[in-house]
Amino acid sequence: MTAMFAIKTFDELTSVDIYHILKARSQVFVVEQNCAYQDMDELDFDCLHLVAHQNESLVGYCRIIPPEYNTLRSNLGVTDDDQLNTAMSAIGRVLVVSAYRGQGLARQIMTQAIAHCRKKYGKKRPIIISAQTYLLSFYQSLGFVPEGDYYLEDSIEHVNMVLRVAKKTKIKKISNTTTSTTSKVLSALLFILVALFILGLLYLMI
Template sequence: MLIFQIKRFNELSIYELYKLLQLRSEVFVVEQNCVYQDIDGKDEKALHVLGFYENEIVAYTRLFDKGYYFDEASIGRVVTSPKVRDKKWGHDLMKVSIEAIEKEYDISEITISAQEHLKKFYEAHQFVQSSEMYLEDDIPHIQMKRS
C-alpha cells in the first residue's frame, strides 16, 4: 500500500529531497532521454506530495498555488517509479494531489502541462485539453484544465 505525505520544501528531510530528485532524474532525464534543468528554482515554493512504498519514494508531484505557475493552481512533476507502474498508483497520486490543492489553497481550478501521450490518464481525473500541442523540452505537451 502507498503511504502519502505532503510537505513544504523546508519540511523535507535531506534524504527525502535526495530521493525525490533521484526519482525525477531517473524518469524525466534518463528514461525519457531528455536533458533539461529539473532543479529549476521552483521547488521552494511548492507543496511536495510524496508516495512511499516500503520506505522508498515511488510516486511524487509538486503543487503550486494559483498565480505562481499558471493563473490557476497547478500540479507538476507527476512521476511514478518504473518499478511500481504496474500497480497503477499514478491515479492515487493524482487524487491525493487534487485533494491537497483543494484543501491547502481552497481552489478547485487546476491547470497542468501534460505530456500529450498521457491525455487519457489526466482525462480520468476530469482534466480537459485546453491548448494545442506544444513542445516542452522537445516532448509534445498539452495544457489541460480541471474545474
C-alpha cells in the same frame, strides 16, 4: 497498491527526502525520456511536495505549485467562467518509479494532489497541468480537459489541461401548491365519475 502519502513544503523536507526526490525525477524525466533539461528550478522552494512511500522507499511523487507562483493560465478564461481568469494551482513532475508502475499508483497520487489543492486553495478554483500528450487519456479520466494547441517542451509534446468543478444543475421542485391543486382536480373528476355511475344505475332501475 497501497502507499503512504506525505505532503511537505521544501523547508520540511529532509536532505534524504530531497536526495530521493531529485534522484527519481532525474531517472524518469532525464534518463528514461532521454531528455537533457534542467529539472531543478527555483519553483521547488515554493512548491508543496507530495511523496508516496512503500516500506520507506520513494515509489511516486508530484509537486503542487501554489496559485501565486504558477505561470500556467487557462486558454478559456475570456469566454468561460470568471473563475478561470484567476490564478490557479498546478500539479507537475508527476512520476511513479518504474518498478511500481501498472498498479494504479499514478491515479492515487493525482487524487491526493487534487484533493489537497481543493482543500488548500478552494473547492471552486480550477487546477491546471502541462501534460505530456501520450498521457492525455489518463488525465481526461480524472476530469482534466485539454485546452489550446499542442506544444513542444524540451522536445516532448505537451498540452495544457484544466480541471474545473462541474456546475450543479438545479432541479426545480414541484411546489406543494401545485401538488395540492392537482390532487383536488383528480378528486373532483373521480367524484363526477362515481356520480355518473350511480345515476346510470338508477336510470336502468326505473
